[in-house]
Amino acid sequence: EVQLVESGGGLVQAGGSLRLSCAHSRVTFEDYAIGWFRQAPGKEREGVSCIDSPDGSTDYGDSVKGRFTISSDNVKNTVYLQMNSLKPEDTAVYYCAFVGSVCSLYEETYDYWGQGTQVTVSS
DSSP: OOOEEEEOOEEEETTOOEEEEEEEOOOOOSSEEEEEEEEOTTSOOEEEEEEEETTOOEEEOTTTTTTEEEEEETTTTEEEEEEOSOOGGGOEEEEEEEESSSOOSOGGGOOEEOOOEEEEEEO
């Protein structure tokens, strides 16, 4: 089992920035991916970004391209989501998830999930 813990959420004004962290337990898979997803009230969960390990390939949802950047620190077993130029529509609970396979923005792909961290962007 892989455990994941998100942190870094909070309240920020539109145009501001936040950096989310996803600390995960050590994994023994040679290839795996960490994904970020979000779910706003009354909406379905949406794929935000993902990153492959070890090659570092990334993918982004259309709504965040050019504003969000995903990165990983494999020594610290942590994946980051730098969120810039935040908009009120980015308000959601953000989750990170693990899959022992390639990066995907489809939540059905993932096997393990964190508890989520709230991001609220005020206008």
